Amino acid sequence: MPVFAANLTMMFNEWAFLDRFDAAADAGFAAVEYLFPYGATPEAIADRLARNNLQQALFNLPPGDWAAGERGIAALPGRFDALKADVERALDYAAATGVRRLHLMAGIADPHDEDAVSCYRRSVTYAAGRLAEKGIDLLLEPINGRNMPGYFLNDFGAAERLIAECGLPNLKLQFDIYHHQIIHGDVTMALRRLLSITGHIQIASVPSRNEPDGEELNYAYLFGEIDRLGYDGFIGCEYIPRGHTLDGLGWFKPFARS
Numbered sequence: 001m002p003v004f005a006a007n008l009t010m011m012f013n014e015w016a017f018l019d020r021f022d023a024a025a026d027a028g029f030a031a032v033e034y035l036f037p038y039g040a041t042p043e044a045i046a047d048r049l050a051r052n053n054l055q056q057a058l059f060n061l062p063p064g065d066w067a068a069g070e071r072g073i074a075a076l077p078g079r080f081d082a083l084k085a086d087v088e089r090a091l092d093y094a095a096a097t098g099v100r101r102l103h104l105m106a107g108i109a110d111p112h113d114e115d116a117v118s119c120y121r122r123s124v125t126y127a128a129g130r131l132a133e134k135g136i137d138l139l140l141e142p143i144n145g146r147n148m149p150g151y152f153l154n155d156f157g158a159a160e161r162l163i164a165e166c167g168l169p170n171l172k173l174q175f176d177i178y179h180h181q182i183i184h185g186d187v188t189m190a191l192r193r194l195l196s197i198t199g200h201i202q203i204a205s206v207p208s209r210n211e212p213d214g215e216e217l218n219y220a221y222l223f224g225e226i227d228r229l230g231y232d233g234f235i236g237c238e239y240i241p242r243g244h245t246l247d248g249l250g251w252f253k254p255f256a257r258s
């Protein structure tokens with residue numbers, strides 16, 4: 001049975017950030033993820049995880065200046081020193097939370113620009129190496145261009161090729177089913193092909209990015225397929241609830257921790 005992680009950036013927004021940990025645990029989640037922990041101290045987050053017996057499934061390395069429109073800096077030439085500092089900052093939070101996987105955002109850059117391509121590869125190789133020393137996986141997530149126009153890593157094939165070329169055991173794919181359906185479709189066949197290099201899965205309805213209980217994808221079928229393929233990682237619930245978070249958890253009832 002999949003282990004679902006509540007995404008505390010999108011879900012449980014009725015509560016302040018730290019209180020979302022309590023709310024997610026009360027709703028039956030055994031794990032959480034979010035985009036960024038950096039607005040709270042590592043100690044405060046560790047305390048919420050411990051007191052609620054929650055696993056920290058995932059978070060992202062710092063993304064650059066998010067408010068200014070940056071969406072990662074890994075593919076941005078001239079930012080390598082900042083990236084190295086970001087890796088250390090994320091590792092402080094990793095040590096406190098016990099997370100075993102971190103997502104590195106690529107940034108807004110032309111995927112056909114040679115400088116961006118070589119810069120991205122250098123950043124990925126460096127970050128994966130540093131995380132390997134701590135037993136942590138580095139994840140790469142292709143993101144669709146409708147949600148993130150101009151994003152460098154906008155193709156699952158590109159991620160698959162890079163992971164194969166680098167040949168680093170802790171470099172893995174973050175398979176967000178929502179993005180895959182929008183970019184490529186054919187989700188089941190892609191899961192079968194890519195699960196062996198997948199370190200984390202995320203879900204949402206398509207096209208609305210709401211609860212995984214309707215619209216274009218049949219998640220009941222996909223959860224069965226993910227189980228059948230032997231996936232033993234987390235599934236991150238990276239969706240925007242249609243209304244109050246708790247009112248939209250009908251789909252989750254069979255999986256809730258009691």
Ligand SMILES: O=C(O)C(=O)[C@@H](O)CO
Binds near residue numbers: 060103105176179202
């Ligand atoms: O946008 C998504 O999808 C994510 O998983 C975020 O972490 C941004 O990368």
Ligand SMILES: [Mg+2]
Binds near residue numbers: 238
């Ligand atoms: Mg995602």
